[in-house]
Amino acid sequence: KPPNTPPAIPRIPIWGSYWFLLWGNYKFPYKTFDYYAKKYKTKVLSCHLGDYFVIVAQDSSTCKELLNKKEFDGRIVDSDYFKARAFGKQLGIFFVDGSYWQEQRRFALRHMRDFGFGRRQEKWENDVLHEVSKLIEIINTGAHNDEEKTVLRSGTYPTALFPDILFHITAGSIWAIISGEKIDRDDHEQLRRISRAAMTLQRNADTLGGAILQTPWLRHFGNIFGYKKFIEGNKEITDYIREYVDERVLHGMAAHREDDSFIDRYLRKIEDNRKRGSTSSFSRDQLLILLTDFMFPSLSALPSSIATCIKYMMHFPEVKKKVQDEIDSIVGPDRLPILEDRKMLPYTEATIRELLRYETSTPLGVPHVATENTLFCGYSVPANTIMLTNLAAMHHEPELWGDPYRFRPERFLNANGELYKDPSLPFSAGHRVCAGETFSRFLFFLIFSALMQNYDPLFVPGEPSALDDNHSGLIVTPKDAWIQLKPRA
Numbered sequence: 001k002p003p004n005t006p007p008a009i010p011r012i013p014i015w016g017s018y019w020f021l022l023w024g025n026y027k028f029p030y031k032t033f034d035y036y037a038k039k040y041k042t043k044v045l046s047c048h049l050g051d052y053f054v055i056v057a058q059d060s061s062t063c064k065e066l067l068n069k070k071e072f073d074g075r076i077v078d079s080d081y082f083k084a085r086a087f088g089k090q091l092g093i094f095f096v097d098g099s100y101w102q103e104q105r106r107f108a109l110r111h112m113r114d115f116g117f118g119r120r121q122e123k124w125e126n127d128v129l130h131e132v133s134k135l136i137e138i139i140n141t142g143a144h145n146d147e148e149k150t151v152l153r154s155g156t157y158p159t160a161l162f163p164d165i166l167f168h169i170t171a172g173s174i175w176a177i178i179s180g181e182k183i184d185r186d187d188h189e190q191l192r193r194i195s196r197a198a199m200t201l202q203r204n205a206d207t208l209g210g211a212i213l214q215t216p217w218l219r220h221f222g223n224i225f226g227y228k229k230f231i232e233g234n235k236e237i238t239d240y241i242r243e244y245v246d247e248r249v250l251h252g253m254a255a256h257r258e259d260d261s262f263i264d265r266y267l268r269k270i271e272d273n274r275k276r277g278s279t280s281s282f283s284r285d286q287l288l289i290l291l292t293d294f295m296f297p298s299l300s301a302l303p304s305s306i307a308t309c310i311k312y313m314m315h316f317p318e319v320k321k322k323v324q325d326e327i328d329s330i331v332g333p334d335r336l337p338i339l340e341d342r343k344m345l346p347y348t349e350a351t352i353r354e355l356l357r358y359e360t361s362t363p364l365g366v367p368h369v370a371t372e373n374t375l376f377c378g379y380s381v382p383a384n385t386i387m388l389t390n391l392a393a394m395h396h397e398p399e400l401w402g403d404p405y406r407f408r409p410e411r412f413l414n415a416n417g418e419l420y421k422d423p424s425l426p427f428s429a430g431h432r433v434c435a436g437e438t439f440s441r442f443l444f445f446l447i448f449s450a451l452m453q454n455y456d457p458l459f460v461p462g463e464p465s466a467l468d469d470n471h472s473g474l475i476v477t478p479k480d481a482w483i484q485l486k487p488r489a
């Protein structure tokens with residue numbers, strides 16, 4: 001290993017430490033970092049993954065230091081694995097860096113805001129509430145078309161497939177922001193299809209990127225290591241967006257309509273730049289992958305986390321009861337919870353925070369890269385080192401949480417039952433912080449609180465609903481499971 005770098009996990013030629021991590025925990029290799037951190041009594045580890053030299057921050061203070069250092073704002077940009085999902089180029093937002101990333105991220109967040117992304121906007125919220133009330137109506141009255149029957153059954157109580165029953169709302173809410181178009185629940189087939197594609201993409205690797213990222217030549221072996229499915233899942237989402245964008249360009253909509261959607265604004269920006277003869281990072285291909293990068297977490301990470309939270313309510317009925325009592329007393333039964341209620345529902349909010357802490361769906365965040373030689377926690381970091389934040393480890397750090405392996409929303413409340421500063425980092429932090437954090441927290445609250453207000457979730461015998469019934473993947477997702485929704489009196 002390079003001089004003055006953190007204690008290293010053993011390694012073998014070509015693969016580096018990957019097999020040692022798999023050996024420690026084949027399904028969730030990220031968990032092996034905890035074993036070595038304990039063994040070496042360190043908060044910072046190093047290892048090799050394929051050719052990459054990697055440093056891992058294992059606790060709250062090292063994760064924060066890493067995330068706040070601009071020298072670590074880089075990404076893995078030269079990997080064929082990531083380029084294969086982007087027409088062989090460095091595009092999008094997740095896997096680009098430098099001024100290109102800054103320009104694209106700034107533009108996207110600045111303009112998506114106007115359409116309700118990452119801030120409270122009445123229209124966006126009303127549209128979400130409309131979809132949530134439609135979901136409740138359909139659950140109560142039964143599936144009224146064949147597509148709906150694939151996710152909703154009738155019986156003693158309505159029984160829904162999670163997370164799929166949520167796909168329409170989570171996919172539709174981001175699609176409305178980027179395209180300006182609302183897709184009715186009855187025309188949801190395509191949104192469901194691309195949501196499933198996003199789940200496929202997420203599940204066909206592991207939290208370390210999988211074997212293909214470490215040793216790219218394995219991609220020639222079909223789907224043995226999930227590569228084919230990863231690429232296909234991504235392509236399905238990009239194709240959906242491409243058809244829409246190309247149609248929009250063909251009909252010249254972007255040129256005519258002033259302020260309809262993020263896509264229109266972006267297309268106008270390309271056009272303006274072209275007229276001015278300026279070279280810039282704005283292009284049609286960049287738009288497609290940028291939108292894919294905003295779509296796929298909305299189609300997968302978000303509905304998965306909400307589904308996991310519903311599952312936890314079955315396992316922790318005393319928490320569920322407190323959430324329901326709080327919603328009953330503040331909101332009552334006659335209207336849905338709205339974002340304005342959020343500050344009056346601290347226990348509900350604490351439950352969401354506890355879920356995101358306890359079940360860290362992105363256990364290692366997204367890999368950062370050192371853009372230059374620098375120092376970290378007294379160690380030397382060579383340029384191009386991959387920098388990982390073990391968010392799952394910091395979310396279970398005994399010094400920070402006391403009893404990290406207990407599911408206990410109260411830990412986020414003070415003696416008066418009020419929320420206090422949240423030390424967890426499920427969406428990471430710093431310049432690279434999840435671009436969809438506020439959007440996710442809003443939707444999570446609106447959907448979860450409405451379901452809790454209206455139903456008691458109950459186990460369906462034989463369904464994979466245990467707490468550890470999870471899939472490994474780029475993120476951790478719950479196994480698809482049918483859950484009964486008993487209407488509350």
Ligand code: HEM
Nearest residue numbers: 094294297298301302305362365366427428432434435436
């Ligand atoms: C429960 C849901 C989600 C969780 C737990 C989550 C978590 C994360 C984490 C940990 C990162 C890595 C940040 C870093 O590099 O340090 C990230 C990045 C990102 N997330 Fe999320 N995310 C979620 C949902 C979403 C949604 C719904 C969207 C889009 C609407 C989104 C868009 C992004 C983007 C674009 C990035 C890359 C930011 C960049 O590289 O500049 N995420 N997310």
